[in-house]
Amino acid sequence: xxxxxxxxxxxxxxxxxxNTNAARIGExxxxxxxxxxxxxxxxxxxxxxxxxxxxxxxxxxAVILTGGIGPTQDDQTREALCELAGVDLVYDEGYAERLRAxxxxxxxxxxxxxxxxxxxxxxxxxxxxxxxxxxxxxxxVGDAWxxxxxxxxxxxxxMLERDVIPFLEDRGDGEGRxxxxxxxxxxxxxSRIAETLGDLFDESTNPTVAFLASxxxxxxxxxxxxxxxxxxxxxxxxxxxxVRERLGSLVFGADDDTVEAVVFAALARRGWxxxxxxxxxxxxxxxxxxxxxxxxxVFRGSVVAYATxxxxxxxxxxxxxxxxxxxxxxxxxxxxxxxxxxxxxxxxVAVTGSxxxxxxxxxxxxxxxxxxxxxxxxxxxxxxxxxxxxxRTYTTTAALHLVRLALS
Numbered sequence: 001x002x003x004x005x006x007x008x009x010x011x012x013x014x015x016x017x018x019n020t021n022a023a024r025i026g027e028x029x030x031x032x033x034x035x036x037x038x039x040x041x042x043x044x045x046x047x048x049x050x051x052x053x054x055x056x057x058x059x060x061x062a063v064i065l066t067g068g069i070g071p072t073q074d075d076q077t078r079e080a081l082c083e084l085a086g087v088d089l090v091y092d093e094g095y096a097e098r099l100r101a102x103x104x105x106x107x108x109x110x111x112x113x114x115x116x117x118x119x120x121x122x123x124x125x126x127x128x129x130x131x132x133x134x135x136x137x138x139x140x141v142g143d144a145w146x147x148x149x150x151x152x153x154x155x156x157x158x159m160l161e162r163d164v165i166p167f168l169e170d171r172g173d174g175e176g177r178x179x180x181x182x183x184x185x186x187x188x189x190x191s192r193i194a195e196t197l198g199d200l201f202d203e204s205t206n207p208t209v210a211f212l213a214s215x216x217x218x219x220x221x222x223x224x225x226x227x228x229x230x231x232x233x234x235x236x237x238x239x240x241x242x243v244r245e246r247l248g249s250l251v252f253g254a255d256d257d258t259v260e261a262v263v264f265a266a267l268a269r270r271g272w273x274x275x276x277x278x279x280x281x282x283x284x285x286x287x288x289x290x291x292x293x294x295x296x297x298v299f300r301g302s303v304v305a306y307a308t309x310x311x312x313x314x315x316x317x318x319x320x321x322x323x324x325x326x327x328x329x330x331x332x333x334x335x336x337x338x339x340x341x342x343x344x345x346x347x348x349v350a351v352t353g354s355x356x357x358x359x360x361x362x363x364x365x366x367x368x369x370x371x372x373x374x375x376x377x378x379x380x381x382x383x384x385x386x387x388x389x390x391x392r393t394y395t396t397t398a399a400l401h402l403v404r405l406a407l408s
Contacts, residue, residue, distance in 0.1 A: 004060040008068035010043035030178040049080040057144040067151030087122040179232035185250040216397040266407040267298040275345030276302040277335040280353040284396040300345040332370035
């Protein structure tokens with residue numbers, strides 16, 4: 001079964017809201033074994049919405065719509081479905097009464113505008129929304145099933161899981177499961193990884209091989225389709241073994257093994273604690289570590305020493321060192337030593353640098369990362385590409401990996 005997603009909302013096109021629904025739906029469709037070849041995003045324009053739906057229903061067995069079923073004038077999904085199917089809107093008095101009762105229970109008078117949500121295309125069935133007032137819709141258009149769900153993720157996801165996916169599974173053709181394995185690498189470029197695995201990419205059809213660049217890491221995705229999870233895993237296993245053999249220590253984890261999680265586990269195994277001393281990254285390394293539940297078991301704290309005098313007063317960096325150069329390996333190492341004492345941490349990672357766009361002693365993108373453990377001190381000067389945010393993000397990832405390497 002081929003399923004397409006269509007997201008409605010001008011705010012998505014303008015970048016005011018990220019389309020996280022698409023990722024969630026795509027993930028769930030893959031787990032259920034449905035083919036998902038296309039996604040569309042269309043603004044709140046009736047003519048363009050109808051055109052998008054005509055295309056989707058012509059090439060897919062089912063279409064999942066998100067957004068455009070609220071109470072305001074720009075919510076036009078119901079009207080678009082009517083025009084697509086050649087039917088009229090009908091008024092559901094029962095749902096209108098439930099809407100009024102919902103507002104009354106909150107001690108408020110419902111605006112008449114909300115009654116727009118009591119209309120639905122003739123012949124459609126409703127999908128209950130336990131978390132909001134916008135009920136979903138299900139209808140048959142030609143040879144395709146069309147589902148209209150709210151755009152709010154907290155409302156959409158339960159309806160997807162409880163109603164849409166089971167409905168499609170009951171009418172599916174038993175095509176099985178789609179399983180992906182994500183191998184995470186760091187330390188080499190996407191082009192070099194692709195070159196190393198080029199023959200696997202060219203020759204493999206099930207599983208397929210793909211490359212994804214993200215925040216300084218390169219991910220190798222292996223995706224197999226089979227009757228069940230075990231069979232899909234069996235298809236992936238020999239290709240995964242080849243990838244790991246060729247890439248060696250570049251592979252640091254799989255699937256949900258983020259570098260911060262790997263660092264957390266390594267610290268816990270050693271019984272060591274971590275602190276950070278950050279200048280150019282402004283606490284981004286600490287944020288990544290503290291995003292892990294239970295981070296307090298290993299994380300002592302962070303000193304964001306942005307100004308030079310703060311490096312000197314809080315971290316004890318010798319003024320003679322900073323006078324020579326703030327963006328230097330000597331300064332970064334001194335920051336680790338000062339933070340180790342100030343925070344009582346066994347392991348410290350420190351960053352100083354010129355993130356840009358203005359030059360600070362060295363060219364923009366020049367970042368220095370030092371790591372101190374009870375056993376060793378290491379420091380590296382990195383040249384990061386891109387704008388300020390990319391430099392800071394890539395440096396944060398690199399710093400965590402340098403901690404990982406120091407721990408291993």
